[in-house]
Amino acid sequence: MSRAFHKEEIVVPIHHIGILATSLSTTAALLAPGTPAAAAPTAPASDSTLVLAVLPADHSGVPPRLATLECDPDGGTHATAGSACDDLRSVDGDIAALADEGGICTREYQPVTAIAAGLWEGNPVAYRETFSNRCVLLHATGDVFDF
Numbered sequence: 001m002s003r004a005f006h007k008e009e010i011v012v013p014i015h016h017i018g019i020l021a022t023s024l025s026t027t028a029a030l031l032a033p034g035t036p037a038a039a040a041p042t043a044p045a046s047d048s049t050l051v052l053a054v055l056p057a058d059h060s061g062v063p064p065r066l067a068t069l070e071c072d073p074d075g076g077t078h079a080t081a082g083s084a085c086d087d088l089r090s091v092d093g094d095i096a097a098l099a100d101e102g103g104i105c106t107r108e109y110q111p112v113t114a115i116a117a118g119l120w121e122g123n124p125v126a127y128r129e130t131f132s133n134r135c136v137l138l139h140a141t142g143d144v145f146d147f
Helices: 014-031 081-090 134-141
Strands: 049-056 065-070 112-120 123-131
Touching: 065 081, 112 134, 123 134
Parallel strands: none
Antiparallel strands: 049 065, 049 112, 112 123
């Protein structure tokens, strides 16, 4: 089933797309079997690796925040990898199923889009959702996008 995209859905500035594409292609190269990076004698690669991004939806020129998250063993560039992996383990890698912690956020409208792509226990993950501000994002996704 194909999905039609409307002009108003494309809200990522072109320079952000380049940064995301580079990050995703680097991660894909590291995950692909048979590549020199995969063949190097290092610790076993995690089959739960995600590239995470938080993008301002208002084209404000603020650069996207990017991180990699590896689980089992926990690591990557994510600042709180252990707790982010614990959050994902609690929902079997389904970011949309994370429980909203509630809490108080301002009603300030500064939308951010959260994007995740990669693998969870060997299964593909693709997530994208826009939140009214960073506080709402963090309450909805726990530590996953807190980097």
